[in-house]
Structures are given as C-alpha cells and as structure tokens.
Amino acid sequence: xxxxxxxxxxxxxxxxxSTSIRTLKQELEKRGHxxxxxxxxxxxxxxxxxxxxxxxxxxxISFKERRVVVRGMLYAYYVAKDLELDIIHTHTxxxxxxxxxxxAKALEIPCVHTYHTxxxxxxxxxxxxxxxxxxxxxxxxxxxxxxxxxxxxxSQRVVDKLNEYDITTPKxxxxxxxxxxxxxxxxxxxxQAVKNxxxxxxxxxxxxxxxxxxxxxNIQTILNGMPKVIEELPQARLLIVxxxxxxxxxxxxxxxxxxxxxxxxxxxxxxxxxxxxxxxADIFVSASDSETQGLTYTESMAAKTRVVAKGNAYLDPLFxxxxxxxxxxxxxxxxxxxxxxxxxxxxxxxxxxxxKLYEISSEAFGERVEEFYIKSTNYxxxxxxxxxxxxxxxxxxxxxxxx
Numbered sequence: 104x105x106x107x108x109x110x111x112x113x114x115x116x117x118x119x120x121s122t123s124i125r126t127l128k129q130e131l132e133k134r135g136h137x138x139x140x141x142x143x144x145x146x147x148x149x150x151x152x153x154x155x156x157x158x159x160x161x162x163x164i165s166f167k168e169r170r171v172v173v174r175g176m177l178y179a180y181y182v183a184k185d186l187e188l189d190i191i192h193t194h195t196x197x198x199x200x201x202x203x204x205x206x207a208k209a210l211e212i213p214c215v216h217t218y219h220t221x222x223x224x225x226x227x228x229x230x231x232x233x234x235x236x237x238x239x240x241x242x243x244x245x246x247x248x249x250x251x252x253x254x255x256x257x258s259q260r261v262v263d264k265l266n267e268y269d270i271t272t273p274k275x276x277x278x279x280x281x282x283x284x285x286x287x288x289x290x291x292x293x294x295q296a297v298k299n300x301x302x303x304x305x306x307x308x309x310x311x312x313x314x315x316x317x318x319x320x321n322i323q324t325i326l327n328g329m330p331k332v333i334e335e336l337p338q339a340r341l342l343i344v345x346x347x348x349x350x351x352x353x354x355x356x357x358x359x360x361x362x363x364x365x366x367x368x369x370x371x372x373x374x375x376x377x378x379x380x381x382x383x384a385d386i387f388v389s390a391s392d393s394e395t396q397g398l399t400y401t402e403s404m405a406a407k408t409r410v411v412a413k414g415n416a417y418l419d420p421l422f423x424x425x426x427x428x429x430x431x432x433x434x435x436x437x438x439x440x441x442x443x444x445x446x447x448x449x450x451x452x453x454x455x456x457x458x459k460l461y462e463i464s465s466e467a468f469g470e471r472v473e474e475f476y477i478k479s480t481n482y483x484x485x486x487x488x489x490x491x492x493x494x495x496x497x498x499x500x501x502x503x504x505x506x
Contacts, residue, residue: 104136104476105139105186105188105189105190106131106136106137106138106191106192107138107183107191107203107206108139108192109191109192109194110124110195111198112124113140114148116145116169119279120195120219122374122398123194123257126280126465134469139154139155139186139188140154140155140156141156141179141182141183142156142158143160143170143199144157144158145160158174158199159172160172172198190214191212192217194219196216196222200247201247204250213253213482213483214250215475215476215479216251216253216254216255218244218265221264224393225393241268244268245268245269248265252273253478254273256274256275257417258276258394260416275478278468279398280463280467281465283460283463285378293382294379297379301340301342301367303383308336310339310384310385310441311341312343312387313372313399314344315345315346316349316350318352320391321391321392321413321434322349323349323352323353324390324413324434325390325437326341326366327356327437328437328438328441329341329357329362329366330362331442332438332442336445340367341366342369344371344377344380345370346371377402381405384408386410386411387400387410389412389413390412390413390434390437391413394417400412400421401463404456409428409444410428411440411441412431413430413432414432415430418430425444425449426451426455427456
C-alpha cells in the first residue's frame with residue numbers, strides 16, 4: 104500500500120506528534136508499505152530526506168516553533184498522483200490536513216485522520232483565549248472530519264470529545280506505540296552519569312518530569328505539591344526535563360515556594376538520549392491535563408520506571424496495577440498520592456510488564472493502523488456505492504466499519 108501522510112509538524116520540529124508520525128512510518132514500512140510524508144519546510148531540515156515532500160511554509164504567529172504551509176496545492180496533487188497513493192492519512196486539521204483532504208478527493212482515494220490534539224487545552228495561545236472559544240473548535244472539528252473514511256483516536260478521551268462534538272465519522276482507538284527496544288536497560292554507569300550531572304545521589308528520591316514546559320502541562324501543580332512532599336520525604340529531588348514558554352514562571356514559582364534547592368531545570372534532552380534519565384529516576388511524575396495519551400507515560404513504563412500521574416480515561420487502565428504506578432484524581436491529590444506510594448512499595452511483576460510492553464509497542468501500533476486502513480478503505484468503497492445507489496440509503500456506516 105502507498106500511503107501519504109500530510110502533517111504541519113515533523114522533525115526536526117520536536118513534539119509528540121512528530122514522534123508518533125515517525126514511529127508509524129517506520130512500522131508501516133517494516134510491514135512492506137511505502138510511506139511518503141508531505142510536510143512544511145524547515146530551515147533545520149536535512150537535505151537528504153527519504154520520501155519526505157516539503158511544502159513552502161512560514162512560522163506560525165503565536166507558536167513560532169511550528170510552521171504553516173503557504174502554497175503548493177497543485178504540486179502536492181501532482182506528486183501524490185505520480186506516486187499513485189492508495190490512501191491519505193492527515194495528522195493536522197489545518198494547512199496540510201486540509202490540503203491532504205483536497206488531494207484525496209481529487210484522486211478519489213480514501214482519506215483518514217488522526218486527531219492528535221485537544222485544541223480546547225490550547226486556546227489561551229491565541230489572543231489569550233478571547234478570540235477562539237470551545238464552540239469554534241467543535242464547529243471546525245466537525246467540518247474537517249466530514250467525508251473522512253475513519254478517525255484514529257489515541258485514547259478514549261478523544262473519542263468522548265469527538266462524540267461530544269456530534270462527529271459521526273467512524274472512530275478507532277489506537278494508542279501511539281513506542282520503540283520499546285530504545286528503553287532496554289542501560290549500563291549502570293550511564294544512569295550514574297545522569298545523577299552526577301545534576302548532583303543527585305543514590306540516597307535521593309529522584310522524581311522526573313519530561314514534557315514541553317507550557318501552562319497546560321500543569322507542572323505548576325507538581326511544584327505546589329513539593330513542599331508537602333519535601334516535609335514527608337526530605338530526600339526528594341525533582342528534575343524537570345524540557346523547554347517552553349512557561350519555564351520562567353515555574354522557576355519563579357519554585358523560588359517563591361522556597362523549594363529551589365529541591366527542583367532542577369535540566370533543559371531540553373534529545374529523545375535519543377532520554378532513556379538513561381527515565382532509568383535513573385525512581386518515579387516519573389505528571390499532572391498534565393492536556394494529553395490525548397502522552398508518550399512520556401509509555402516511555403516510563405518501557406524503562407520500568409514507576410509513575411505517579413493525574414488520571415484520565417487513558418492512564419487509569421494503563422496503570423491498573425500498583426506495581427506499575429498510581430493515578431490520582433485532582434490536582435491537590437498529587438502530594439498525598441506520591442507520599443503514600445513511596446512509603447508503601449510494591450513488587451515488580453515481570454509478566455505483567457511484558458504484557459503491557461506489547462500493548463504499548465510500536466509493532467502493535469503498526470499492526471493496528473494497518474488493520475484500520477483496510478477497514479477504512481472498505482468503508483470508503485461502500486460509501487461510494489451508497490452514493491451511487493439510492494436504494495442503499497439505510498446503510499449504517501458505523502456498522503459497516505466495525506465488520
């Protein structure tokens with residue numbers, strides 16, 4: 104199968120979406136498919152990229168590390184036509200996502216979509232949330248998903264939100280997988296090197312946060328809980344890995360709370376170097392409200408690092424055994440949940456971890472998406488037949504999709 108990915112975000116831009124797309128590309132190619140990525144230009148992109156087609160773009164006004172396409176529709180169409188694509192998979196609802204839909208329609212091939220981002224969590228970036236409101240997100244999401252042959256939802260949370268938007272396009276829950284092999288045990292000296300760099304010892308309780316440092320990642324809740332954590336567990340140290348627009352606010356917050364000596368801002372760490380950080384840590388912590396699923400949680404699990412995180416429809420079933428970690432409900436529950444978890448250790452269950460690792464693996468991800476493409480293509484063909492045959496008006500598209 105020849106597959107075209109259309110995305111506004113791809114490497115060298117670092118994000119969970121970029122990582123998800125690259126992982127899926129690699130897995131589908133392992134399964135014998137050809138994957139072509141249509142994306143934006145980037146001044147830092149390599150000149151020798153395989154199967155990557157870049158469209159002229161400019162930085163986005165309120166989010167300058169991201170880019171938006173400015174032209175290239177005809178070029179994308181002719182490239183896609185020459186490649187004889189079988190299916191188009193969009194990964195954004197904007198620029199290249201809209202372009203992908205138009206190209207698919209012109210080529211008369213199915214178009215599917217992954218709904219990566221919960222946009223209601225990011226409205227404050229545009230005119231401080233005063234210009235675009237949740238109702239606008241609903242209207243645009245419903246408009247974009249019209250005439251698609253299927254939607255990949257990384258978690259139940261996304262399904263629930265799209266149902267709330269009254270979107271009836273067939274949905275398929277497929278969590279993004281990770282390359283588990285990248286998190287195989289590293290030599291003890293590599294873990295020790297991480298600790299030495301940040302003046303951490305084996306006596307410390309090493310808490311790790313990994314994410315873009317932005318308001319919606321809710322790291323401020325972790326900081327708010329740290330005084331109570333430190334009171335009960337004075338050996339606790341929090342290492343925050345990442346960069347972002349909210350970093351200065353968090354540094355100021357740590358200073359005002361009097362916990363600057365217990366919190367370390369490590370800056371950005373390349374994804375290929377992150378495994379020793381997870382493995383050196385005792386517990387991965389998060390209070391994020393904005394994840395559709397969150398690759399850092401599965402990376403922690405792959406590294407066999409226990410997790411204390413704010414729960415949701417995706418995380419609660421993932422960490423359903425205390426040997427893996429624990430979730431909590433409200434922001435104010437973080438400190439108590441962490442303290443109780445640390446003071447009541449649980450045995451590692453190797454068999455359970457092995458089972459969970461397959462569920463979150465990139466191999467399982469590729470297999471599920473391949474199955475999704477087959478079902479979406481069948482749905483597309485049946486939908487075409489329905490349009491051509493008035494007597495088939497009663498056809499239930501969702502029933503067809505699930506057969």
